[in-house]
Amino acid sequence: MAVTYLMLARLPEGGLDAFDAYEGAVLPLLAEYGGHLERRLRTLDDQVEAHLITFPTSEDLAAYRADPRRSAAAPLLESSGAAVELLAVRDV
Numbered sequence: 001m002a003v004t005y006l007m008l009a010r011l012p013e014g015g016l017d018a019f020d021a022y023e024g025a026v027l028p029l030l031a032e033y034g035g036h037l038e039r040r041l042r043t044l045d046d047q048v049e050a051h052l053i054t055f056p057t058s059e060d061l062a063a064y065r066a067d068p069r070r071s072a073a074a075p076l077l078e079s080s081g082a083a084v085e086l087l088a089v090r091d092v
Helices: 016-033 058-065 068-080
Strands: 003-010 036-042 048-055 083-089
Touching (some): 016 036
């Protein structure tokens, strides 16, 4: 059964460019693990970004998160100063 996640990233002033560079590096990897970006939203002030992502299983998410290319891009995320929260969600 597919698992859906809500990712929330809170971006400090000046962190958007590094965050966008990180996303540009890691979002293309989703498909290799069966992941699908359902929706990508950003607040009008560019301080919060939300992703709705679906994976076939939680193990597929774990494999995506362990990808060495994602790890190599981690310094971009760190330099963005983004505070990231990942929540498993369901339709109600």
